[in-house]
Amino acid sequence: MTMGFMSVDEQLKILMRGVVDLVTEEEMRQKLERSVKTGRPLRVKLGIDPTGKDLTLGHTVPLRKLRDFVECGHHGVLIIGDYTAMVGDPTGRNEARPQLTHEETTANAQRYLEQAARVLDVSKLEIRRNSEWLAPMTFADVTRLAAQSTVARMLEREDFKKRYDEGRPIYIHEFFYPLMQGTDSVAVQADVELGGTDQKFNLLTGRDLQRNAGQEPQVCLMTPIVEGLDGTEKMSKSLGNYIGLDHSPDEMFGRTMSIPDTLIITYFTYFTDVPQAEIDRIQAAMAAGENPMEFKKQLGRAIITTYGGTEEEARRAEERWVAQFSRGELPDDIPDVEIPAAEMPMQAARVLFTAGLAPSLSEARRLIEQGGFSVDGEKVTDSRAELTLRPGQVLKAGKRKYGRVVLK
RNA sequence: GGGGAGAUACCCAAGUGGCCAAAGGGGGCUGACUGUAAAUCAGUUGCGUAACGCUUCGGUGGUUCGAAUCCACCUCUCCCCA
Structure with a gap:
């Protein structure tokens, strides 16, 4: 498929939207140029760890970015981190994650995929489980892998450093996590890896390992970690401050209405397909003093339709919300x-x-x-x-x- | 291997024999105000009651009229030395 590629600049316009960190811009451009010239799509990797049952809108940000790449004609590789989930990503954690069993991760992965299908066409993706190459590794293999990094390097990581300085435990196996994720990049020969900004260290480790393996290092492209409903903490299931892909339209709408006003534009930008021009208009309108609540309602509807709901469902969710909370009527689904x-x-x-x-x-x-x-x-x-x-x-x-x- | 420090409720953190169901902060919940926003104010935040009682301070035993507080052992963590 040599035809169909947009120009590098056109692609960059789409691919860089909503990206807050990139290593490096120069390499990204080079890879795209070569891709256009040779007609070979880039291999774009996104890893998800099946640690929980449901995806939140926060998870969809890099997923939507993967969609952008696929729509530009590139090759999406979705890594199901069934093996890494058993180790547990220490990122952002103050303590070690519980290690999951293989059965748990398999079940979770299935649900993840079903939900991811609401964001992009998963049938177009190459889906790989990292147990495929991690499970067969021998202790000697692991040792060689571990020899590619140092303790000092690991301690450069903010969360490890913090725990170390505060005298809290860091287990050796937690150091393996970035190495495992980097091994994924080597295994699938990724040209680009996507992830949240909190993944930076893990993504960069992939570059090191690829370089050591004689591959061209991947470009690391990072999307933001969006705040949850409370407006301060990152959106997460364990904090309960999230909107989930499995939420009913009513639930999505209600939760959207409870976010602080300051998050409206952010949510429009990262969680919906509302065009930038419209978002700019909304921002200007609010700055001019229009009631943010009206735009929040629009946001609620947009979120519902973006993640698989119909216009009709969105309209009815809003109606019910207005009836119950603005007019103080009883909800129509009292258990x-x-x-x-x-x-x-x-x-x-x-x-x-x-x-x-x-x-x-x-x-x-x-x-x-x-x-x-x-x-x-x-x-x-x-x-x-x-x-x-x-x-x-x-x-x-x-x-x-x-x-x-x-x-x- | 040797020496030292520590483990308190959802989280952080006081408390070193009775006045401790356990200070303070965060978070949560409820009410007021609102746009189920933010901010603010007030209350509340182990379980069962009418009073009052019952079970909690890493685990297990022990000392004592009485223990989160003292002792022994155990488990886990951190620091220093090797």
Whole structure:
């Protein structure tokens, strides 16, 4: 396929959008030029570790960049880090990650791929598991690999250095992680590797190993780590401050509406396909004093449609959100909660607990006494009040937990 | 191999025999204010209760009327020396 390549400059325009760090720009240009000249697509690598079950929008940033490369006619190589996941990437961690079993990583990888399919056409990718070349390595192989780096070099890494300085443990196997990832680059002969800025050290290690293996070093292209819903921490599942690809449209919309205003433009830029010109217009409008909430709603819809939702679903998600939170109406999908009819005059705190709206009686009591409990919109503030509930009544606990009474 | 330091609730971190269910900060939750934004203010943050009780301070035993606090052993981590 020699035809179809855009000019180097056209490609760069697309490929560099949203890239915050690049090693090196000169090499990137050279590789693209050679590619156009010879008609040989670049091999662009992105590794994902199947450590959890679900992808967040944060994961999609480099994934979308991979899509950009594929759309420019290049060859995408997606590495499923089934073997590295067992070691656990220490990046950004203050302590060692738990090591996963092979069964866990296999199951996770399957789910990852299903979700990645919402971002790009995975059938066009070369998908490889790094156990393919890492698992057969002998101790002698590993030793030769380890001999290609030094402790001092490893300690240049911010997170290792920090832990070292603070006297916290660093296990030897954690040093293997960047070496393993770099070995992936050698194995697939990557021309370019994508990753978040937190991956810089790992990506650079790939260059070293490739050079030692007699290959031309890969270009490292980094996308930003986008903040989560709280606006400060990076988006992650463990912190709960994320929007997930498996979230329902309603959930995506609601979560989007809870981000700080300062994140609106960032989210548009990295999580949606909204054209730059439109994003610029929005930014200008907000600067001119227009209510950011309207743009946040637009963002919510855009996120839904970008990740597989229909326009109709997006519109309905917004409608339901407005009804529930702007007009204070009840949501239309209140789950039933079963209360034993025989215990009917029941203490308020016990009702909340029994309904599963509070994790313990103590917590239920607290919630009630703080004014966070109501029955059919009527506040109950005495945790010991004896309630006689009727079927169909709506319990509300806190800001957003609801339950419809079913007696049994 | 030798010597020293340390392990406290979701996280950080006080506390060295009773006044400790355990200071303070962060985070979380609730309420007020709002645009389920930010900021701010107030309350709350082991479990079960009416009072009050019960189980928690790495693990296991022990000393004591009484232990997060003292002793022994164990597990784990860090530092210095080799």
